[in-house]
Amino acid sequence: MSVATRRPREFTGRRMLAVFIAFFGVVIGVNVLMATLANTTWTGLVVEDTYVASQQFNKKAEQGRAQAALGWRSQLVISGGDIRYSLADGSGKPVALHGVKVMFRHPAYEKEDKLVILASGVGQEFAARHQPKDGVWIVEVDADAGLSEPYREVRRLIIAHGEIQ
Template sequence: MSADTPKPREFTGRHMLFIILAFFGVVIGVNVIMATFARTSWTGLVVENTYVASQQFNQKARNGQAQAALGWTGKLTIAAGEVRYSLRDAAGNPVPVRGVKVLFRHPAYEAEDKTVTLTAASGQIFTARHTPKDGVWIVEIDADAGLAKPYRDVRRVMISRGALQ
């Protein structure tokens, strides 16, 4: 009885070439994908110049304290595709406002940012049609209430099913 034993395959230079090409192909492919994701997503830029921003910090803090001393409170509602904002003084009376702009900023993706200008409805309530995508948003509200600078209201909010949570 003679059994044909299979002859072991020989590892050649061609096999090594394919292994090296496959390895570097995977490495280069992953690098290209990661570079593309990095280029098309959030830049990571918070301020243009950190030195200038640090020099302006104390003045911005004083402005915020002066605004807080007014005792005004803003009411923001987002539901049914409508953004509504109103501003009341410390006594609960409506503050006369000339105009309101709202910037919806996505915390990690600048391409989703959107500025919405609200128009006067009734009783110092300002509205606009806008439905932000579900998720976390930083909402920056600038209300022109006749002060030297616009009244600024910044909030981090969660939108779920088109409504403020």
């Protein structure tokens, strides 16, 4: 019976160099990838001036409460490449609108943000052709209803297959 003797493998300088190159190559590669993704997506800009935004908060909150007290209900439809918007008062009667702007904002980056100005359609409904990509969107609607400030609403929507889910 012979015992096979196996020589232990030596850990040489070349192997140490290969380990170092592999380790730091992965670290540097991941850093470059993350920096590239960070630079090409969200800008990080939420507001231009945080101090001014904080000063306007109470005014915007008061406007929101006054708008909610109106009891108006809106209808936003995105279907088949069309956007339609209408507004009704508390009793269900259409509210006369003079103009409607819809801003589609992507929550993660600004490259696909799009302002769509709706045109007067049937009755008091405003419409335009626009097909936002599928995904999550923040939709800001400014409707001129003859008030001192535009009737404003902000919704977070999920669009799939060209329609609101």
